[in-house]
Each structure stands twice: as C-alpha cells, then as structure tokens.
Amino acid sequence: MSTDSSISLDTMEASTKANILAEALPYIRRFSGVTMVIKYGGNAMTDPQLKESFAKDVVLLKLVGIHPVIVHGGGPQINDLLQKIGKDNQFIQGMRVTDNETMNIVEMVLGGCVNKEITSLLNQHGGHAVGITGRDNHFIKARKLYVSTPENARQDIGQVGEVESIDTALIEEMVEHGYIPVVAPVGVGEQGEAFNINADVVAGKLAESLQAEKLIMLTNTIGVLDKNQQLLSRLTPADINALIADGTLQNGMLPKINATLQAAMHGVHNTHIIDGRVPHALLLEIFTDKGVGTMILGQNEQA
Numbered sequence: 495m496s497t498d499s500s501i502s503l504d505t506m507e508a509s510t511k512a513n514i515l516a517e518a519l520p521y522i523r524r525f526s527g528v529t530m531v532i533k534y535g536g537n538a539m540t541d542p543q544l545k546e547s548f549a550k551d552v553v554l555l556k557l558v559g560i561h562p563v564i565v566h567g568g569g570p571q572i573n574d575l576l577q578k579i580g581k582d583n584q585f586i587q588g589m590r591v592t593d594n595e596t597m598n599i600v601e602m603v604l605g606g607c608v609n610k611e612i613t614s615l616l617n618q619h620g621g622h623a624v625g626i627t628g629r630d631n632h633f634i635k636a637r638k639l640y641v642s643t644p645e646n647a648r649q650d651i652g653q654v655g656e657v658e659s660i661d662t663a664l665i666e667e668m669v670e671h672g673y674i675p676v677v678a679p680v681g682v683g684e685q686g687e688a689f690n691i692n693a694d695v696v697a698g699k700l701a702e703s704l705q706a707e708k709l710i711m712l713t714n715t716i717g718v719l720d721k722n723q724q725l726l727s728r729l730t731p732a733d734i735n736a737l738i739a740d741g742t743l744q745n746g747m748l749p750k751i752n753a754t755l756q757a758a759m760h761g762v763h764n765t766h767i768i769d770g771r772v773p774h775a776l777l778l779e780i781f782t783d784k785g786v787g788t789m790i791l792g793q794n795e796q797a
C-alpha cells in the first residue's frame with residue numbers, strides 16, 4: 495500500500511507526463527503529413543542506447559503521420575576500415591583524398607554496412623525502412639569537387655563530389671507508400687561513377703529539393719552557442735550571418751551551419767541543430783515548445 499506522500503509524488507509525475515503529451519498534441523496536428531529530413535551522425539549512431547532511442551523516435555514520427563527521411567554519415571567507420579586494410583587516410587582541407595580504390599571502400603562502408611545497419615535498426619523497431627544511395631535510380635547527380643589551394647589553383651582530390659541535382663521522385667514514391675528512406679551520401683557522376691559527398695550537404699540539398707518542413711541535424715554539440723557558451727535556442731538566418739561575421743561560429747561548425755543556412759534560405763521552413771547525445775532529442779525538439787537545440791527559422795518564418 496502506498497503512503498500519502500507517495501501518492502502525491504505519483505500524481506505529480508503523472509501530471510508532468512500528461513503535460514508533455516498535451517504539449518505535443520498541437521505539433522502532432524501541425525506536422526501531420528509533412529516531410530522532415532534528419533541527418534543522422536555522431537554518437538547517436540554509435541552508442542547502443544542512443545541508437546535505440548533514435549530508432550524508436552523515427553518510427554514514432556512515422557506513426558503520427560510525419561514523413562522522416564534519413565541521411566547518414568559514416569566518416570569514422572570509413573577510417574576504421576581503411577586503417578584495418580592498411581590504407582592511408584589523407585585529408586586536404588578536411589576532405590578525404592579519394593582515389594578509386596578508396597572510393598570503393600567508402601561505398602562499401604556507407605552504402606553497405608552503415609546504411610544497412612540503420613535500415614535494419616529501424617525495421618527492428620517496427621518501421622518500414624529502405625536503404626538507398628544516390629546511385630539508385632541515379633537520384634543524386636554529382637560533379638567533382640575541386641579544392642582551391644592557397645595559390646588559387648584547383649586541386650583534384652579524386653572522387654569527392656558536390657551535389658549537382660537531386661531527383662526527388664524515388665524518395666517521394668517511397669514516402670507515399672509508407673517507407674522510411676535511408677540515404678547514404680554517395681552521388682553519381684556523368685559516366686555512372688560514384689562520388690563521395692559530405693552528408694550534411696546531401697541532407698541540406700535533399701531537404702531543399704523535397705521542400706521539406708524541417709531539416710534536423712543530430713550532432714555531438716548542444717546546438718549553436720554564443721560567446722559565453724550558452725545555447726542559442728532560436729535564430730534567424732541574419733543572426734547566423736552575424737555570428738559568422740563576428741567570429742562566434744568557429745571553423746568546425748561552419749560546414750554544418752552553411753548546409754542549414756542554405757536550406758533555410760531555400761524554402762525549408764525550419765532547420766534544427768540538436769544534441770544527438772541526448773536520448774530522444776528528436777521527440778523533445780519536435781514535440782515541445784522550447785525544444786532542446788537551436789532552431790533556425792526559414793527565410794519566410796516569423797522571428
């Protein structure tokens with residue numbers, strides 16, 4: 495039998511839970527039928543417990559009528575395999591020098607191991623996930639990305655690509671039929687060859703092409719921080735530009751920020767940078783008023 499004080503504690507806990515559910519309701523209604531592109535990476539992709547909570551969240555999103563589209567990375571997994579087979583990893587300006595042999599490994603790891611692991615994880619939790627790369631139906635067209643050297647010359651670093659165009663028909667078809675697309679960031683060149691593309695860039699461009707409601711990046715940071723390391727919860731693209739100009743946003747964060755900024759400027763309603771190390775970060779961001787990370791308002795959203 496429970497005592498009086500435990501009854502009141504139970505009641506409090508129940509009412510907190512009820513409040514959370516009630517807070518979620520307007521968002522469930524508002525987001526029913528919309529597409530959200532989710533960039534999956536970092537700890538959320540390697541920690542067993544975080545993997546579970548991610549999979550449960552994605553399946554729940556689908557169950558309440560949201561259409562999640564997953565884009566994943568896999569840099570550390572590629573490094574591991576290259577190291578195992580004794581192939582050197584060389585980076586220029588943060589980009590992997592990718593000869594044909596390396597590209598084969600990249601494609602094996604991204605389109606094979608990592609993609610199928612995520613797909614299977616979602617399916618195990620009751621989703622209907624299907625894994626693809628940009629070479630499927632040639633839906634992500636890529637061109638070679640050159641690095642500019644300090645002397646302003648163009649340097650060829652192999653099969654590293656940038657997005658030329660995305661044909662969304664395949665993804666839309668999958669979504670319509672209830673599937674959760676899981677996309678590995680590999681694109682296809684003019685000759686049918688594979689290109690390795692940065693996953694943040696693919697997620698941003700895909701969100702843009704799909705005119706998604708949201709682009710959500712799961713990262714290993716709590717969000718965008720100000721000079722005093724405090725979380726900035728809501729920002730406009732203009733705020734972001736100011737933070738870049740005054741040096742608050744540092745190098746490491748810039749590629750991610752640029753990908754979100756581009757999406758925000760090209761029709762994606764809101765973009766979010768959230769902490770993938772927090773269990774259920776996706777649900778907390780989407781279904782609560784305050785969220786857990788940084789929300790960047792799209793160009794036409796109200797500040």
Ligand SMILES: NC(=[NH2+])NCCC[C@H](N)C(=O)O
Binds near residue numbers: 727728780782785
């Ligand atoms: N970091 C934030 N301020 N998040 C607010 C999220 C609000 C709402 N749940 C949405 O997804 O649109």
